[in-house]
Amino acid sequence: MADLLPHEKRFLKFLGGHLAMGVTAAAALTGLILYFDLFSLWTLAATQSEGWLGIAMIFAGLAITFGSAAMGIGIMSRARYDEDQ
Structure with a gap:
């Protein structure tokens, strides 16, 4: 990562944060499924x-599903709209 530009490092950190949130949600859901013994x-x-x-x-x-969804939501939320249009 030494060859990356500062804005690239910020973007990878941004994506990593969203990925971590998605994996955390997946861990929580997996734990809940096992705790409540859904579908035995x-x-x-x-x-x-x-x-x-x-x-x-x-x-x-x-983790793959929620991580990808969280990263996609993060990327799509970065869009900027002009108020003039």
């Missing part, structure tokens, strides 16, 4: 020898 996912994962893999896949899918 916690019961299924706890009784299987490789149940952690299913939980990891749920988290990864949600």
Whole structure:
């Protein structure tokens, strides 16, 4: 990252912050799904020898989805509109 211009560093930090918010939301949703045992996912994962893999896949899918959505919302919210038009 040493070769990046200052505005590029700011933009990557901006995107990273939004990605972190999306991953945090995914972790929270995964925790809620397992805590409330929706669709008996916690019961299924706890009784299987490789149940952690299913939980990891749920988290990864949600993290990709929510992280991408948060970054997209961040990018789209950066638009500036002229009041003259």
